[in-house]
Amino acid sequence: MTDSTQSSEDHLPLTPAVFNILMALADGENHGYGIMLDVEANTSGSVQMGPGTLYGSIKRMLKASLIEESDERPDPELDDQRRRYYRLTGAGQRVLRLEAERLASQVAVARAKNLLADAVVGGRG
């Protein structure tokens, strides 16, 4: 038995590492180094994910069927054949959407409490 029998809601809330990896794969399949770069870019450089966290999370996400390995290569001639590519599964997409919605609702609450900078500015303006 693997975690793949869990419902999408059972995975929530996601750890920051899992959320960042799913976000990095939302645009399409990618390899480990590519995911590290995407995570850094998506978080404006505030998160630099190390290989230990990355591959530990990948192992658990594969087991939970949130991602899967991909045999396709964007350009086989340019790419290193040793690289392993990963992509989101249907379950992974659902979990990512649910987590994004959950975070958005939290942000909405924070906004309503004037905790966000733009809300404060807006309130003062």
Add this chain to the structure above:
Amino acid sequence: MITGMGDARIVRLSLRVYSLLLASYPQSFRQQYSAHMLQAFGDYTRRVYLQRGLPGLLWWWALTLFDFLNSVVEEHLQMITSTTKEKFIRLGGWAWMLAGVNMFVAIAFGGFYETSFGSTRAYESIQAVLWTALPLLLSNGFFALRAKYRESMGSLGNIALILGGSLSLVSFIALLATAALTSNDAVCVFFIFGPMVAMIAMMLFGIDALRERYLPRWGSFPFIAGLIPVLAFIAQIAAENSSPQITSGTGNPTLIDQLLEYAPLIFGVGVFLIGYMLQGEGKAAEKAV
């Protein structure tokens, strides 16, 4: 991407040190991911060194060391947890295989006892040991089955396995506690109580396994192995209550007598086969871990 000999000396040194650190991860994790981790680390290290120089590289190494310590502890903890669980499941499988053999041998000794072949006292002692060990073995197997299929079983199966495991254990403890008693009646109650509880639990677990279809093979075995002995005992009690002369002791054995005679054997065969399946599953899972 700069590779191999084109790397700066400090990048090559970083790769060497990181490859040594990777040896600290559990073997299965290392086999699957260390090459990819080293590659990703190397690519990222080259980029950081080219873009931010030595200060950037030192900062990246500080992050990497924290990441390494964090993940190496987590992977080892996960491996220990998974391995312990799979070992317990495997042990439970062996316990049930042994329980099946135990029942067969105990019944066979019962046959010897009836023929008064050899020392009656010795047969009694051996039988007492075998029937006392049985609930402990059964209890172990019930808990192992629950550990294996907990996430896919229904509430009926869950309750059946908890009751089967805990009441078998209670029966074993009671047998040990009453071993010193001279009254055979008290001991006999517990000799019968343990297997009876196990048979009912097995039947209920079998119903759940048929409904939810989580056993990889022999899905109907638990139900059959539990149902036949339970039916045999119910039929015997009903027959004794309605007409005492129908049952044993009055000439030729009836169908109920025969059913009752073979019921523990059927249960024993069922227990053995499910135990065999369980230890096989545990072995495969342990290898995967």
